[in-house]
Amino acid sequence: MTEFSTVDYPAVRSCPFAEPVEHTRLREQQPITKVPLTGGGEAWWVARHAEGRAILADARFSKDRSRPNYPMPGFDEAMRKQFRMQPPSMNSMDGSAHAAERRAVLGEFTVKRLTALRPRIQKIVDERIDAMLAAETRPLDLVPTLSLPVPSLVISELLGVPYSDHEFFESRTMTMVSGNSSAEGRSNAMKELTGYLGELVLEKASEPCDDLLSRLIERRRQEGDLDLQALLGMAFLLLGAGHETTANMISLGVIALLEHPAQLAMIKADPGRTPAAVEELLRYCTIVDLGGTRVATEDVAIGGVTIPADDGVIVSLLSANRDPEPFPNADALDIDRGGRHHLAFGFGPHQCLGQNLARLELQIVFDTLFRRIPALRLAVPMNEIPFKSDAPIFYGAYSLPVTW
Amino acid sequence: MRLTADTGLCVGAGQCVLTDPAVFDQDDDGIVALLTDQPEGDAANRAVTAVAVCPSQAITIIEG
Numbered sequence A: 001m002t003e004f005s006t007v008d009y010p011a012v013r014s015c016p017f018a019e020p021v022e023h024t025r026l027r028e029q030q031p032i033t034k035v036p037l038t039g040g041g042e043a044w045w046v047a048r049h050a051e052g053r054a055i056l057a058d059a060r061f062s063k064d065r066s067r068p069n070y071p072m073p074g075f076d077e078a079m080r081k082q083f084r085m086q087p088p089s090m091n092s093m094d095g096s097a098h099a100a101e102r103r104a105v106l107g108e109f110t111v112k113r114l115t116a117l118r119p120r121i122q123k124i125v126d127e128r129i130d131a132m133l134a135a136e137t138r139p140l141d142l143v144p145t146l147s148l149p150v151p152s153l154v155i156s157e158l159l160g161v162p163y164s165d166h167e168f169f170e171s172r173t174m175t176m177v178s179g180n181s182s183a184e185g186r187s188n189a190m191k192e193l194t195g196y197l198g199e200l201v202l203e204k205a206s207e208p209c210d211d212l213l214s215r216l217i218e219r220r221r222q223e224g225d226l227d228l229q230a231l232l233g234m235a236f237l238l239l240g241a242g243h244e245t246t247a248n249m250i251s252l253g254v255i256a257l258l259e260h261p262a263q264l265a266m267i268k269a270d271p272g273r274t275p276a277a278v279e280e281l282l283r284y285c286t287i288v289d290l291g292g293t294r295v296a297t298e299d300v301a302i303g304g305v306t307i308p309a310d311d312g313v314i315v316s317l318l319s320a321n322r323d324p325e326p327f328p329n330a331d332a333l334d335i336d337r338g339g340r341h342h343l344a345f346g347f348g349p350h351q352c353l354g355q356n357l358a359r360l361e362l363q364i365v366f367d368t369l370f371r372r373i374p375a376l377r378l379a380v381p382m383n384e385i386p387f388k389s390d391a392p393i394f395y396g397a398y399s400l401p402v403t404w
Numbered sequence B: 001m002r003l004t005a006d007t008g009l010c011v012g013a014g015q016c017v018l019t020d021p022a023v024f025d026q027d028d029d030g031i032v033a034l035l036t037d038q039p040e041g042d043a044a045n046r047a048v049t050a051v052a053v054c055p056s057q058a059i060t061i062i063e064g
């Protein structure tokens, strides 16, 4: 059997949408195996969909980042430290503590509540496209004109974070997740952002408004449990997870659709097919490959191996989503595939809280953009787009020149 | 077909509601609520999908 030296992170995708060749080989030859990690340490690499899903749904695997072997591939020591110092949130909790945090805001993200936001999101998207159409010069960069402002506006309105501060919170978030920031830059960005959100939470505690954070504060107050640190953790998590992710997915989705004109034509002709297309784009792009990192809390026998207690585990969401077993011809984009069992939002108790908000934003953006600017095209060849192949957390594009 | 939904296990992902809003609903706190526990025909097929995509194994088919 071939020995694998390391699984490099950030993983270099041979073509912007292909999975790294090393991932394919691991999945075919050593679907669960211990690998050394870029930046130090080791972890079990879980390559296939079936075992990946089982592990993510299994309470014997912990998301507690303070555990010594919590896998953070591609992170240097400074980044590991910083990642551990993030304000605690549901994203790093287990069991009943996790459920209590998540359930405190779950009601804000029901399919019904989000459907009621549709007209507002549509208006936000239309205004951004008005601005694109009014621009005097082309090509223009889709990232700052559409991909980023749409999710950023939506999440800031929902949370009650003033959008006038968007340049502040977007740039700090970008510094934290970008591949080319210095350790000091990252740590300052985190301090500034947590300082800002800490003050915002205090303001809302004294002067509640009609927004998610105010409602959460009120709920906690009634329960007699007004923990400002926990509120800060929630605000930090929702703001960050709510804009960078969807922004990357908008950019990559636009590129993927432009590269597959026949499938783009299908959704242009029948927007009823857009939800299925969004689902397939989520699978195909898998922007949060590392969304399935865990630590085993006891020995677990799975897929012919025993993962010992305290070992780190990486369920590669990208590898699971390119597994030909559940997704025949997995490297092809096929909006008719019916692949809702993808793991782009993870699986188990931590499955993305904002998934239906993301779905709604993506559907509205793709439908509206290609309806209002049907001749939209890339302004540079795809291999000149700066993909985030150096970014350890979210895959995407740093900029996206388009024209029409 | 008969279904049950375990509100203790549910993590409010809403995947079931996306699958069939005539069978699955979420209460104000985001937790699953069955609108019927006996879906028939196409709705029964969709319920099988809902069971498969639910991230928390909260929905169970208790009778064929």
Ligand code: HEM
Binding pocket: A063, A090, A091, A092, A102, A155, A237, A238, A241, A242, A243, A245, A246, A249, A287, A288, A291, A292, A293, A343, A344, A345, A346, A347, A349, A350, A351, A352, A353, A354, A355, A357, A358
């Ligand atoms: C296309 C866009 C998005 C993708 C691909 C995505 C992906 C993910 C993934 C993979 C996880 C699971 C992590 C794990 O299991 O360890 C997750 C968790 C989470 N996501 Fe998203 N996400 C997206 C958009 C959003 C949005 C818009 C929000 C807005 C609120 C959000 C909020 C969260 C939260 C709060 C968690 C943690 C849930 C928990 O730990 O229980 N996400 N997301």
Ligand code: SF4
Binding pocket: B005, B009, B010, B011, B012, B013, B014, B015, B016, B017, B024, B026, B030, B031, B032, B053, B054, B055, B056, B057, B058, B059
């Ligand atoms: S899919 Fe499962 S976890 Fe999600 S709301 Fe329905 S029952 Fe709950």
